[in-house]
Amino acid sequence: MFAPFDSIRIVNLPERTDRRRDMERELAAVGLGGDPRVAFFPAIRPADAGDFTSIGAHGVYLSQHAILREAAAAGRSVLILEDDCDFTAAARDADFGEGWDIFYGGYYAKEPDNLLASDIIGAHMMGFSARGARLVCAYLDGLRYEGVHPPIDAAYIWFRRAHPDVPTRFAIPPLGVQRASRSDIAVPRFYDRMPVLAPLATLARRALRALR
Secondary structure (H helix, E strand, C coil): CCCCCCEEEEEECCCCHHHHHHHHHHHHHCCCCCCCCEEEEECCCCCCCCCCCCHHHHHHHHHHHHHHHHHHHHCCCEEEEECCEEECCCHHHCCCCCCCCEEEEEEEECCCCCCCCCCEEEEEEEEECHHHHHHHHHHHHCCCCCCCCCCHHHHHHHHHHHCCCCCEEECCCCCEEECCCCCCCCCCCHHHHCCCCHHHHHHHHHHHHHHC
16 A cells, blocks of 8 residues: 555654654554655644644644645655554555545544545544645645634645545545554643653553554
Protein backbone atom coordinates (compact mmCIF):
# COMPACT_ATOMS: atom_id res chain seq x y z
CA MET A 1 0.00 0.00 0.00
CA PHE A 2 2.98 2.33 0.38
CA ALA A 3 4.00 2.25 -3.28
CA PRO A 4 1.91 5.29 -4.39
CA PHE A 5 3.65 7.70 -2.01
CA ASP A 6 6.74 9.75 -2.85
CA SER A 7 7.29 10.52 0.84
CA ILE A 8 6.12 9.16 4.18
CA ARG A 9 6.20 11.65 7.04
CA ILE A 10 5.67 10.80 10.70
CA VAL A 11 4.63 13.57 13.10
CA ASN A 12 6.61 13.15 16.32
CA LEU A 13 7.48 15.47 19.19
CA PRO A 14 11.26 15.08 19.63
CA GLU A 15 10.87 14.42 23.36
CA ARG A 16 8.49 11.51 22.71
CA THR A 17 11.26 9.01 22.11
CA ASP A 18 8.94 6.24 23.34
CA ARG A 19 6.56 6.88 20.46
CA ARG A 20 9.42 7.10 17.98
CA ARG A 21 10.71 3.68 19.06
CA ASP A 22 7.24 2.17 18.76
CA MET A 23 6.79 3.74 15.34
CA GLU A 24 10.15 2.44 14.13
CA ARG A 25 9.04 -1.07 15.11
CA GLU A 26 5.80 -0.60 13.20
CA LEU A 27 7.66 0.60 10.11
CA ALA A 28 10.03 -2.36 10.22
CA ALA A 29 7.09 -4.78 10.49
CA VAL A 30 5.61 -3.56 7.20
CA GLY A 31 8.90 -3.44 5.32
CA LEU A 32 9.57 0.29 5.66
CA GLY A 33 12.62 0.05 7.92
CA GLY A 34 15.35 2.12 6.28
CA ASP A 35 13.10 3.19 3.41
CA PRO A 36 14.53 6.50 2.06
CA ARG A 37 11.01 7.93 1.68
CA VAL A 38 10.42 7.78 5.45
CA ALA A 39 11.30 10.73 7.67
CA PHE A 40 10.18 11.90 11.09
CA PHE A 41 8.75 15.40 11.16
CA PRO A 42 9.54 17.31 14.40
CA ALA A 43 6.03 18.12 15.56
CA ILE A 44 5.21 21.78 16.15
CA ARG A 45 4.43 22.64 19.76
CA PRO A 46 2.82 26.11 19.82
CA ALA A 47 3.02 28.35 22.87
CA ASP A 48 -0.75 28.33 23.41
CA ALA A 49 -3.98 26.79 22.16
CA GLY A 50 -5.02 29.87 20.20
CA ASP A 51 -8.54 29.29 18.88
CA PHE A 52 -8.17 25.51 19.18
CA THR A 53 -9.47 23.39 22.04
CA SER A 54 -5.93 22.54 23.21
CA ILE A 55 -2.26 23.17 22.53
CA GLY A 56 -2.00 19.61 21.22
CA ALA A 57 -4.80 20.03 18.69
CA HIS A 58 -3.19 23.28 17.56
CA GLY A 59 0.17 21.55 17.14
CA VAL A 60 -1.25 18.62 15.15
CA TYR A 61 -2.97 21.04 12.79
CA LEU A 62 0.17 23.12 12.26
CA SER A 63 2.32 20.03 11.79
CA GLN A 64 0.12 18.35 9.19
CA HIS A 65 -0.40 21.68 7.41
CA ALA A 66 3.38 22.14 7.25
CA ILE A 67 3.86 18.65 5.78
CA LEU A 68 1.20 19.33 3.15
CA ARG A 69 2.89 22.62 2.30
CA GLU A 70 6.20 20.78 1.92
CA ALA A 71 4.63 18.16 -0.38
CA ALA A 72 2.75 20.78 -2.41
CA ALA A 73 5.92 22.80 -2.97
CA ALA A 74 7.79 19.69 -4.13
CA GLY A 75 4.90 18.38 -6.26
CA ARG A 76 4.98 15.06 -4.40
CA SER A 77 2.45 12.65 -2.96
CA VAL A 78 2.68 12.07 0.78
CA LEU A 79 1.47 9.71 3.47
CA ILE A 80 1.14 11.45 6.85
CA LEU A 81 1.31 9.27 9.95
CA GLU A 82 0.90 10.33 13.55
CA ASP A 83 3.43 8.63 15.81
CA ASP A 84 0.71 6.68 17.63
CA CYS A 85 -0.39 4.83 14.49
CA ASP A 86 -0.25 1.03 14.48
CA PHE A 87 -0.63 -0.84 11.20
CA THR A 88 -3.09 -3.69 10.92
CA ALA A 89 -2.01 -7.06 9.57
CA ALA A 90 -3.45 -6.20 6.16
CA ALA A 91 -1.48 -2.97 5.73
CA ARG A 92 1.66 -4.45 4.23
CA ASP A 93 -0.02 -5.98 1.17
CA ALA A 94 -3.11 -3.79 0.77
CA ASP A 95 -3.77 -2.29 -2.65
CA PHE A 96 -6.27 0.57 -2.81
CA GLY A 97 -5.92 1.34 -6.49
CA GLU A 98 -5.51 4.62 -8.33
CA GLY A 99 -7.64 7.64 -9.14
CA TRP A 100 -7.78 9.24 -5.70
CA ASP A 101 -6.44 12.51 -4.29
CA ILE A 102 -7.20 11.93 -0.60
CA PHE A 103 -6.78 8.59 1.15
CA TYR A 104 -7.97 7.67 4.64
CA GLY A 105 -5.95 4.77 5.95
CA GLY A 106 -7.04 5.11 9.57
CA TYR A 107 -10.24 6.66 10.82
CA TYR A 108 -13.36 6.32 12.97
CA ALA A 109 -16.61 6.96 11.09
CA LYS A 110 -19.90 8.02 12.61
CA GLU A 111 -21.69 6.46 9.62
CA PRO A 112 -19.52 3.55 8.45
CA ASP A 113 -22.04 2.64 5.74
CA ASN A 114 -21.81 6.09 4.17
CA LEU A 115 -18.18 7.11 4.55
CA LEU A 116 -18.16 9.96 2.05
CA ALA A 117 -20.94 11.77 3.92
CA SER A 118 -19.98 10.68 7.44
CA ASP A 119 -18.26 12.72 10.10
CA ILE A 120 -14.76 11.27 10.46
CA ILE A 121 -12.66 11.26 13.61
CA GLY A 122 -8.93 10.80 13.32
CA ALA A 123 -6.16 11.86 10.96
CA HIS A 124 -3.48 9.43 12.09
CA MET A 125 -3.00 7.89 8.62
CA MET A 126 -3.75 10.31 5.78
CA GLY A 127 -2.57 10.04 2.19
CA PHE A 128 -2.54 12.76 -0.47
CA SER A 129 -1.64 12.68 -4.13
CA ALA A 130 0.53 15.55 -5.35
CA ARG A 131 -2.65 17.26 -6.57
CA GLY A 132 -4.46 16.52 -3.32
CA ALA A 133 -1.65 17.96 -1.22
CA ARG A 134 -1.67 21.15 -3.31
CA LEU A 135 -5.44 21.59 -3.15
CA VAL A 136 -5.82 20.83 0.55
CA CYS A 137 -2.84 22.99 1.51
CA ALA A 138 -4.30 25.94 -0.40
CA TYR A 139 -7.65 25.38 1.34
CA LEU A 140 -6.02 25.35 4.79
CA ASP A 141 -4.05 28.49 3.92
CA GLY A 142 -7.30 30.39 3.40
CA LEU A 143 -9.53 28.55 5.89
CA ARG A 144 -12.29 30.72 7.36
CA TYR A 145 -14.14 29.80 10.52
CA GLU A 146 -16.07 31.30 13.40
CA GLY A 147 -15.50 30.52 17.07
CA VAL A 148 -13.39 27.46 17.78
CA HIS A 149 -10.88 26.51 15.08
CA PRO A 150 -11.62 23.06 13.60
CA PRO A 151 -9.04 20.36 14.35
CA ILE A 152 -7.20 18.89 11.40
CA ASP A 153 -9.57 15.94 10.88
CA ALA A 154 -12.55 18.31 10.77
CA ALA A 155 -10.70 20.66 8.39
CA TYR A 156 -10.20 17.75 5.99
CA ILE A 157 -13.96 17.08 6.12
CA TRP A 158 -14.68 20.75 5.44
CA PHE A 159 -12.42 20.59 2.39
CA ARG A 160 -14.11 17.46 1.02
CA ARG A 161 -17.58 18.92 1.47
CA ALA A 162 -16.51 22.14 -0.23
CA HIS A 163 -14.88 20.17 -3.06
CA PRO A 164 -16.91 16.98 -3.63
CA ASP A 165 -15.27 16.59 -7.04
CA VAL A 166 -11.92 15.73 -5.43
CA PRO A 167 -11.86 11.90 -5.27
CA THR A 168 -11.43 10.33 -1.84
CA ARG A 169 -10.64 6.70 -1.05
CA PHE A 170 -11.17 4.95 2.31
CA ALA A 171 -9.39 1.79 3.38
CA ILE A 172 -12.09 -0.72 4.32
CA PRO A 173 -11.46 -1.86 6.95
CA PRO A 174 -8.97 0.76 8.20
CA LEU A 175 -5.30 -0.15 7.85
CA GLY A 176 -4.11 1.96 10.78
CA VAL A 177 -5.36 2.23 14.36
CA GLN A 178 -4.30 4.59 17.12
CA ARG A 179 -1.99 3.00 19.66
CA ALA A 180 -2.81 3.39 23.35
CA SER A 181 -0.24 5.80 24.76
CA ARG A 182 0.06 8.95 26.81
CA SER A 183 -1.71 11.68 24.88
CA ASP A 184 -0.05 14.91 23.77
CA ILE A 185 -3.43 16.43 22.88
CA ALA A 186 -5.77 15.69 25.79
CA VAL A 187 -5.07 16.53 29.43
CA PRO A 188 -2.87 13.68 30.76
CA ARG A 189 -4.56 11.23 33.09
CA PHE A 190 -3.50 11.32 36.71
CA TYR A 191 -1.32 8.19 36.39
CA ASP A 192 0.56 9.72 33.47
CA ARG A 193 1.40 12.76 35.61
CA MET A 194 2.86 10.79 38.54
CA PRO A 195 6.55 9.78 38.24
CA VAL A 196 5.97 6.47 40.02
CA LEU A 197 2.89 5.42 38.04
CA ALA A 198 3.76 6.72 34.58
CA PRO A 199 6.27 3.93 33.71
CA LEU A 200 3.80 1.31 34.94
CA ALA A 201 1.08 2.82 32.76
CA THR A 202 3.40 2.58 29.75
CA LEU A 203 4.13 -1.09 30.46
CA ALA A 204 0.42 -1.82 30.88
CA ARG A 205 -0.38 -0.22 27.53
CA ARG A 206 2.31 -2.27 25.80
CA ALA A 207 0.97 -5.48 27.37
CA LEU A 208 -2.56 -4.69 26.23
CA ARG A 209 -1.27 -3.85 22.75
CA ALA A 210 0.57 -7.17 22.56
CA LEU A 211 -2.54 -9.06 23.63
CA ARG A 212 -4.65 -7.23 21.05
